[in-house]
Amino acid sequence: MASRGFFVVFEGGDGVGKTTQIERLAELLRSEAGGSHDVVTTREPGGTDLGRELRQVIMHGGHVAPRAEALLYAADRAHHVESLVRPALEAGSVVVQDRYFDSSIVYQGGARGLGDEVERISLWATEGLLPDLTVVLDMEPASGRLERELDRVERETSVHASQMRQGFLKLAARAPGRYVVINAAHSIDEVFADVAAAVTDAMSRAGEGGAP
Numbered sequence: 001m002a003s004r005g006f007f008v009v010f011e012g013g014d015g016v017g018k019t020t021q022i023e024r025l026a027e028l029l030r031s032e033a034g035g036s037h038d039v040v041t042t043r044e045p046g047g048t049d050l051g052r053e054l055r056q057v058i059m060h061g062g063h064v065a066p067r068a069e070a071l072l073y074a075a076d077r078a079h080h081v082e083s084l085v086r087p088a089l090e091a092g093s094v095v096v097q098d099r100y101f102d103s104s105i106v107y108q109g110g111a112r113g114l115g116d117e118v119e120r121i122s123l124w125a126t127e128g129l130l131p132d133l134t135v136v137l138d139m140e141p142a143s144g145r146l147e148r149e150l151d152r153v154e155r156e157t158s159v160h161a162s163q164m165r166q167g168f169l170k171l172a173a174r175a176p177g178r179y180v181v182i183n184a185a186h187s188i189d190e191v192f193a194d195v196a197a198a199v200t201d202a203m204s205r206a207g208e209g210g211a212p
Protein backbone atom coordinates (compact mmCIF):
# COMPACT_ATOMS: atom_id res chain seq x y z
CA MET A 1 0.00 0.00 0.00
CA ALA A 2 3.03 2.27 0.34
CA SER A 3 3.08 5.06 -2.22
CA ARG A 4 5.79 7.53 -3.07
CA GLY A 5 3.64 10.36 -4.33
CA PHE A 6 1.36 12.77 -2.50
CA PHE A 7 -2.43 12.71 -2.58
CA VAL A 8 -4.28 16.03 -2.07
CA VAL A 9 -8.07 16.18 -2.20
CA PHE A 10 -10.27 19.28 -2.32
CA GLU A 11 -13.67 19.09 -0.67
CA GLY A 12 -16.46 21.55 0.06
CA GLY A 13 -19.96 22.53 -0.96
CA ASP A 14 -21.05 23.26 -4.51
CA GLY A 15 -19.61 26.45 -5.97
CA VAL A 16 -16.85 27.13 -3.41
CA GLY A 17 -14.20 27.47 -6.13
CA LYS A 18 -12.43 24.09 -6.01
CA THR A 19 -11.75 23.98 -9.75
CA THR A 20 -9.89 27.30 -9.86
CA GLN A 21 -7.82 26.47 -6.80
CA ILE A 22 -6.93 23.03 -8.17
CA GLU A 23 -5.75 24.52 -11.46
CA ARG A 24 -3.62 27.09 -9.69
CA LEU A 25 -2.15 24.55 -7.30
CA ALA A 26 -1.23 22.21 -10.15
CA GLU A 27 0.44 25.09 -11.99
CA LEU A 28 2.44 26.02 -8.89
CA LEU A 29 3.57 22.47 -8.11
CA ARG A 30 4.64 21.90 -11.73
CA SER A 31 6.70 25.10 -11.75
CA GLU A 32 10.31 25.22 -10.69
CA ALA A 33 9.40 27.39 -7.71
CA GLY A 34 6.88 24.77 -6.62
CA GLY A 35 9.29 21.85 -6.86
CA SER A 36 8.83 20.76 -10.55
CA HIS A 37 6.55 17.93 -9.49
CA ASP A 38 4.78 15.59 -11.83
CA VAL A 39 1.15 16.52 -11.13
CA VAL A 40 -2.02 14.65 -12.07
CA THR A 41 -5.30 16.54 -11.66
CA THR A 42 -8.47 14.52 -11.54
CA ARG A 43 -12.01 14.49 -10.21
CA GLU A 44 -14.85 12.36 -8.87
CA PRO A 45 -17.20 11.52 -10.30
CA GLY A 46 -15.78 11.23 -13.81
CA GLY A 47 -11.98 10.90 -13.62
CA THR A 48 -11.84 7.92 -16.01
CA ASP A 49 -13.67 6.84 -19.20
CA LEU A 50 -15.91 4.53 -17.19
CA GLY A 51 -16.30 7.28 -14.59
CA ARG A 52 -17.50 9.76 -17.23
CA GLU A 53 -20.24 7.32 -18.22
CA LEU A 54 -21.17 6.80 -14.56
CA ARG A 55 -21.20 10.57 -14.06
CA GLN A 56 -23.75 10.96 -16.88
CA VAL A 57 -25.90 8.27 -15.29
CA ILE A 58 -25.65 9.82 -11.81
CA MET A 59 -26.18 13.46 -12.75
CA HIS A 60 -28.50 13.69 -15.65
CA GLY A 61 -31.00 10.87 -15.33
CA GLY A 62 -34.33 10.96 -13.57
CA HIS A 63 -34.83 9.66 -10.06
CA VAL A 64 -31.99 7.49 -8.73
CA ALA A 65 -32.60 5.58 -5.51
CA PRO A 66 -30.25 7.00 -2.84
CA ARG A 67 -28.57 3.63 -2.24
CA ALA A 68 -28.05 3.19 -5.98
CA GLU A 69 -26.60 6.72 -6.12
CA ALA A 70 -24.18 5.88 -3.28
CA LEU A 71 -23.08 2.69 -5.04
CA LEU A 72 -22.60 4.50 -8.37
CA TYR A 73 -20.28 7.03 -6.70
CA ALA A 74 -18.49 4.13 -5.00
CA ALA A 75 -18.16 2.27 -8.33
CA ASP A 76 -16.69 5.37 -9.97
CA ARG A 77 -14.31 5.72 -7.01
CA ALA A 78 -13.19 2.08 -6.99
CA HIS A 79 -12.34 2.18 -10.69
CA HIS A 80 -10.72 5.62 -10.44
CA VAL A 81 -8.47 4.64 -7.53
CA GLU A 82 -7.41 1.34 -9.03
CA SER A 83 -6.81 2.53 -12.57
CA LEU A 84 -5.60 6.10 -12.12
CA VAL A 85 -4.94 7.40 -8.60
CA ARG A 86 -2.97 4.53 -7.09
CA PRO A 87 -0.75 4.00 -10.17
CA ALA A 88 0.01 7.74 -10.29
CA LEU A 89 0.96 7.77 -6.59
CA GLU A 90 3.09 4.67 -7.04
CA ALA A 91 4.87 6.43 -9.91
CA GLY A 92 5.68 9.29 -7.53
CA SER A 93 3.20 11.88 -8.84
CA VAL A 94 1.29 14.43 -6.86
CA VAL A 95 -2.41 13.71 -7.38
CA VAL A 96 -4.65 16.75 -6.93
CA GLN A 97 -8.25 15.62 -6.87
CA ASP A 98 -11.64 17.35 -6.91
CA ARG A 99 -13.77 15.47 -4.31
CA TYR A 100 -13.28 12.01 -2.80
CA PHE A 101 -15.11 9.95 -0.28
CA ASP A 102 -15.81 12.75 2.20
CA SER A 103 -18.28 13.96 -0.45
CA SER A 104 -20.06 10.62 -0.23
CA ILE A 105 -20.09 10.78 3.59
CA VAL A 106 -21.55 14.28 3.49
CA TYR A 107 -23.90 14.06 0.48
CA GLN A 108 -25.07 10.45 0.54
CA GLY A 109 -24.48 9.72 4.25
CA GLY A 110 -25.73 13.11 5.47
CA ALA A 111 -27.99 14.85 2.94
CA ARG A 112 -29.51 11.59 1.64
CA GLY A 113 -29.71 10.17 5.17
CA LEU A 114 -27.82 6.93 4.49
CA GLY A 115 -25.56 7.28 7.53
CA ASP A 116 -22.23 5.72 8.46
CA GLU A 117 -22.31 2.74 6.12
CA VAL A 118 -21.45 5.04 3.23
CA GLU A 119 -17.98 5.55 4.67
CA ARG A 120 -17.42 1.79 4.98
CA ILE A 121 -18.51 1.27 1.36
CA SER A 122 -15.99 3.87 0.19
CA LEU A 123 -13.20 2.41 2.31
CA TRP A 124 -13.93 -0.98 0.77
CA ALA A 125 -14.08 0.52 -2.73
CA THR A 126 -10.70 2.21 -2.34
CA GLU A 127 -8.99 -0.51 -0.30
CA GLY A 128 -8.54 2.12 2.38
CA LEU A 129 -6.62 4.72 0.37
CA LEU A 130 -6.73 7.96 2.40
CA PRO A 131 -5.57 11.34 1.13
CA ASP A 132 -2.32 12.70 2.59
CA LEU A 133 -4.10 16.04 2.86
CA THR A 134 -7.73 17.08 2.41
CA VAL A 135 -8.31 20.78 1.79
CA VAL A 136 -11.82 21.80 2.84
CA LEU A 137 -12.84 25.03 1.12
CA ASP A 138 -15.33 26.43 3.59
CA MET A 139 -17.94 29.05 2.81
CA GLU A 140 -21.45 30.10 3.84
CA PRO A 141 -23.67 28.12 1.45
CA ALA A 142 -25.59 31.16 0.19
CA SER A 143 -22.44 32.94 -0.99
CA GLY A 144 -21.27 29.83 -2.83
CA ARG A 145 -24.08 29.65 -5.38
CA LEU A 146 -23.00 29.36 -8.97
CA GLU A 147 -24.61 31.15 -11.86
CA ARG A 148 -24.72 27.96 -13.89
CA GLU A 149 -27.56 25.46 -13.97
CA LEU A 150 -27.46 23.02 -11.06
CA ASP A 151 -27.17 19.30 -11.75
CA ARG A 152 -29.65 16.79 -10.31
CA VAL A 153 -27.58 16.01 -7.20
CA GLU A 154 -26.95 19.70 -6.48
CA ARG A 155 -30.65 20.55 -6.90
CA GLU A 156 -31.78 17.76 -4.62
CA THR A 157 -29.20 18.32 -1.88
CA SER A 158 -29.03 22.15 -1.84
CA VAL A 159 -31.64 22.40 0.94
CA HIS A 160 -29.13 20.57 3.14
CA ALA A 161 -26.25 22.93 2.31
CA SER A 162 -25.70 24.14 5.90
CA GLN A 163 -25.80 20.61 7.27
CA MET A 164 -23.31 19.52 4.59
CA ARG A 165 -20.99 22.39 5.44
CA GLN A 166 -21.02 21.23 9.07
CA GLY A 167 -20.41 17.68 7.85
CA PHE A 168 -17.15 18.65 6.13
CA LEU A 169 -16.04 20.64 9.19
CA LYS A 170 -16.77 17.66 11.43
CA LEU A 171 -14.70 15.33 9.25
CA ALA A 172 -11.83 17.83 9.36
CA ALA A 173 -12.03 18.08 13.15
CA ARG A 174 -11.92 14.30 13.43
CA ALA A 175 -8.42 14.07 11.88
CA PRO A 176 -6.82 17.54 12.06
CA GLY A 177 -3.40 16.23 10.97
CA ARG A 178 -4.76 15.21 7.58
CA TYR A 179 -7.05 18.20 6.93
CA VAL A 180 -6.85 21.92 6.48
CA VAL A 181 -9.94 24.13 6.51
CA ILE A 182 -9.61 27.28 4.43
CA ASN A 183 -11.99 30.22 4.39
CA ALA A 184 -13.11 30.29 0.76
CA ALA A 185 -15.10 33.52 1.08
CA HIS A 186 -11.97 35.60 0.42
CA SER A 187 -10.60 36.58 -3.00
CA ILE A 188 -9.21 33.87 -5.29
CA ASP A 189 -5.66 35.12 -4.64
CA GLU A 190 -6.10 35.15 -0.86
CA VAL A 191 -7.62 31.67 -0.86
CA PHE A 192 -4.81 30.44 -3.07
CA ALA A 193 -2.14 31.86 -0.75
CA ASP A 194 -3.64 29.77 2.06
CA VAL A 195 -3.98 26.68 -0.16
CA ALA A 196 -0.39 26.92 -1.41
CA ALA A 197 1.00 27.39 2.11
CA ALA A 198 -0.97 24.46 3.53
CA VAL A 199 -0.14 22.05 0.71
CA THR A 200 3.56 22.87 0.44
CA ASP A 201 3.88 22.63 4.22
CA ALA A 202 2.17 19.22 4.30
CA MET A 203 4.32 18.01 1.41
CA SER A 204 7.54 19.03 3.05
CA ARG A 205 6.46 17.42 6.32
CA ALA A 206 5.78 14.24 4.35
CA GLY A 207 9.27 14.46 2.87
CA GLU A 208 8.15 15.39 -0.63
CA GLY A 209 10.18 18.61 -0.64
CA GLY A 210 7.34 20.99 -1.44
CA ALA A 211 7.98 24.56 -2.51
CA PRO A 212 10.24 26.57 -0.18
Ligand code: TYD
Nearest residue numbers: 014015044045073099100103104107153154
Ligand atom coordinates in the same frame (compact mmCIF):
# COMPACT_ATOMS: atom_id res chain seq x y z
P1 TYD B 1 -19.36 18.47 -9.85
O1 TYD B 1 -19.88 19.03 -11.12
O2 TYD B 1 -18.05 17.82 -9.82
O3 TYD B 1 -19.55 19.55 -8.73
P2 TYD B 1 -18.52 20.45 -8.03
O4 TYD B 1 -17.92 21.29 -9.11
O5 TYD B 1 -19.36 21.23 -7.06
O6 TYD B 1 -17.56 19.50 -7.37
O7 TYD B 1 -20.49 17.47 -9.36
C1 TYD B 1 -20.28 16.67 -8.34
C2 TYD B 1 -21.61 16.56 -7.63
O8 TYD B 1 -21.70 15.24 -7.12
C3 TYD B 1 -21.68 17.52 -6.48
O9 TYD B 1 -22.99 18.03 -6.35
C4 TYD B 1 -21.37 16.64 -5.31
C5 TYD B 1 -21.86 15.30 -5.73
N1 TYD B 1 -21.13 14.17 -5.13
C6 TYD B 1 -21.79 13.32 -4.27
O10 TYD B 1 -22.97 13.53 -3.98
N2 TYD B 1 -21.14 12.24 -3.75
C7 TYD B 1 -19.83 11.97 -4.05
O11 TYD B 1 -19.27 10.97 -3.55
C8 TYD B 1 -19.15 12.85 -4.96
C9 TYD B 1 -17.73 12.58 -5.34
C10 TYD B 1 -19.84 13.94 -5.48
